[in-house]
Amino acid sequence: MTLPLSHPALQATDPELAALVGAEERLQADTLRLIPSENYVSDAVLEASGTVLQNKYSEGYPGRRYYEGQQQIDRVETLAVQRAKAVFGVEHANVQPYSGSPANLAAYLAFAEPGDTVLGMALPMGGHLTHGWGVSATGRWFRGVQYGVRPGTGLTDLDEVRDLALKERPKIIFCGGTAVPRTIDFAAFGEIAREAGAVLVADIAHIAGLVAGGAHPSPVPHADVISTTTHKTLRGPRGAMLMSRTAHAKALDKAVFPGLQGGPHNHTTAAIAVALHEAATPAFRSYAHAVVANAKALADALLARGFDLVSGGTDNHLVLIDLTSKDVPGKTAAKALDRAGIVVNHNTVPFDPRKPFDPSGIRIGTPSLTSRGLGTDRMPLVAEWIDRGVRAAGEGDEEALATIRTEVAELMAAHPAPGLPVG
Ligand code: DSN
Numbered sequence: 001m002t003l004p005l006s007h008p009a010l011q012a013t014d015p016e017l018a019a020l021v022g023a024e025e026r027l028q029a030d031t032l033r034l035i036p037s038e039n040y041v042s043d044a045v046l047e048a049s050g051t052v053l054q055n056k057y058s059e060g061y062p063g064r065r066y067y068e069g070q071q072q073i074d075r076v077e078t079l080a081v082q083r084a085k086a087v088f089g090v091e092h093a094n095v096q097p098y099s100g101s102p103a104n105l106a107a108y109l110a111f112a113e114p115g116d117t118v119l120g121m122a123l124p125m126g127g128h129l130t131h132g133w134g135v136s137a138t139g140r141w142f143r144g145v146q147y148g149v150r151p152g153t154g155l156t157d158l159d160e161v162r163d164l165a166l167k168e169r170p171k172i173i174f175c176g177g178t179a180v181p182r183t184i185d186f187a188a189f190g191e192i193a194r195e196a197g198a199v200l201v202a203d204i205a206h207i208a209g210l211v212a213g214g215a216h217p218s219p220v221p222h223a224d225v226i227s228t229t230t231h232k233t234l235r236g237p238r239g240a241m242l243m244s245r246t247a248h249a250k251a252l253d254k255a256v257f258p259g260l261q262g263g264p265h266n267h268t269t270a271a272i273a274v275a276l277h278e279a280a281t282p283a284f285r286s287y288a289h290a291v292v293a294n295a296k297a298l299a300d301a302l303l304a305r306g307f308d309l310v311s312g313g314t315d316n317h318l319v320l321i322d323l324t325s326k327d328v329p330g331k332t333a334a335k336a337l338d339r340a341g342i343v344v345n346h347n348t349v350p351f352d353p354r355k356p357f358d359p360s361g362i363r364i365g366t367p368s369l370t371s372r373g374l375g376t377d378r379m380p381l382v383a384e385w386i387d388r389g390v391r392a393a394g395e396g397d398e399e400a401l402a403t404i405r406t407e408v409a410e411l412m413a414a415h416p417a418p419g420l421p422v423g
Contacts, residue, residue: 006421029420030409031341032382036318036365037178037206037232040372040417041271042278049237049271057263061253076270083276084241087212089220092249095272096256096264097240100205100229104130104174105138106242107225109255111199112171114141119164119198120174121156122146124348124356126320128203131174145170149350154311156180158188165196175223176203179347179363181314183216190222199248201225205240207316209233209367212279213288216316224248233291233317233367235284236275239268287370291317294366297376301383310349310361318365321386322349328394331358336393340401341408342385372415381411 011018028040041049053076059066062074062081077095084093097103112118118138120131125148129136132144145168147161165173173196175189186202193200202219208228210216219226226243230236242252257264278284292315299313302321310320323333330346337344347363354360369382385404392400 025420029417030412031343032385032408032412033343033368034364034366034382035343035345036363036367039232039235039367040419041231041235041237041275042418044274044278045236045271046419048274049267051267051270053266053270056266058266059257059263061257073266076266076273077264080269080273080276083273083280084243087276087279088226088243089218090226090243091246092244092252094242094249094253094256095239095269096261097242098261098265099238100128100203100227100240101130102256102260103227103229103240103242104128104201104203106252106255106260107172107199107201107227108138108142109259110248110251111225112142115143116172117143117145117168117170118172118174119145119147119161119168119170121177121180122148123178124352125149125177125350126179127174127177128205131177131203149311151351154350155182156185158185158192161189162192162195165192165198169196170198172201173198174201174203176205176207176227178206179310179318179320180206181309181311181316181318181320183315184219186217186219186222193224199224201227203227205229206232206318209235209279209284210288210292210316212276213285215285215288215292221245225252230272230275233288234275234279235287235367235371236279237268237271239265239272241272290375291366291370293376294370294374294379295319297379298364298366298382301380302386305383305387307383307387317367318363320347320349321362321364322360323362323390324349324360326390326394328390329354329358330361333390333393334362336401337362337386337389339398340385340389340392340404341412342389342404368417372412372417374411374415378411 057067058073062078080095081093118132121127123133130138133139150157173193200223202223205228207216211218230239295314295317299319308322334344334346344362344364347361348359349361352360
């Protein structure tokens with residue numbers, strides 16, 4: 001294996017680990033990565049997250065720390081906060097949450113007491129574990145009430161949301177999720193939350209980059225709180241942010257620190273600042289729109305090949321394929337596609353008769369392939385590979401999968417990924 005020259009110290013100190021990193025770089029370079037929550041960060045984001053900012057402890061907030069020596073750290077965090085406020089048009093931003101789940105937990109800590117009712121989309125319908133789903137601490141320590149989608153259309157049932165909100169009077173309503181292929185109606189959720197006297201938390205983790213780039217409507221001014229990770233369509237490091245109006249700033253900040261976390265990960269804060277700097281550029285705007293155009297083109301090409309898509313298509317970066325009519329379970333398809341160099345995840349579909357660990361669907365998305373410069377003209381080919389891969393999965397045809405893998409690697413070689421030292 002050729003190790004990348006950019007990790008000489010790692011190679012000298014720990015060749016075993018360096019080899020694993022090198023192999024992962026190769027894998028990310030050679031494969032068609034369709035997991036909608038993944039992406040490729042830029043070289044600048046990667047560099048920022050590997051700096052000496054790693055060495056600092058800085059519990060507290062800029063100007064109010066429990067440690068000295070914060071001259072530069074305060075500036076870094078202030079820069080990230082200012083950029084988040086500008087990119088998303090919000091009054092307040094907290095860039096310290098370690099990731100999406102702690103960010104959402106902070107919202108609970110700020111606005112609810114244990115045992116209180118919260119309303120969120122059910123996980124099998126496309127929601128997130130931390131929106132009150134039973135196996136999560138949020139579903140064990142709070143009373144999670146869940147809404148879903150309409151059986152016929154696969155679209156969020158806003159009538160059900162309103163009925164549940166008025167009946168259950170939740171302290172918090174979550175909108176957003178992990179498998180929502182359509183535009184989230186933040187205005188409607190905002191109205192329901194106001195009517196029910198609940199705090200609306202818009203979890204935009206999946207679509208943050210689309211919101212930043214103007215390719216999805218913004219939750220501002222409808223949501224009281226906006227929660228997001230920074231590493232999905234936003235193309236930043238693994239981290240998260242909470243944003244709100246000034247009125248909620250104190251409660252959220254207190255919930256993040258000292259409520260839930262200790263020292264912020266300053267190297268991540270720096271990389272978030274860089275990602276937000278990139279997200280403010282016209283190039284990122286084009287990227288966000290290209291992600292959506294690619295997803296629509298891919299959905300159309302899959303429909304043309306007889307695939308069933310939850311909600312019939314997509315408005316964003318994500319496509320949820322129901323493989324029931326293909327008679328291939330989601331996990332079998334996902335594993336076969338992986339062997340063909342196409343990386344997806346198995347996923348439940350709404351009203352799935354199968355078990356979550358071996359569900360009926362696969363979830364795909366276009367953030368990563370768009371970061372590599374693939375355009376709508378390539379989506380019919382991607383759909384063809386998925387079609388051939390799923391068929392091969394059903395027939396146990398390993399040769400067909402190996403052929404696709406060669407074709408995928410060839411196309412990927414022509415589209416080098418940002419942040420990777422190998423082409
Ligand atoms: N697990 C993430 C996703 O893949 O959507 C959400 O937390």
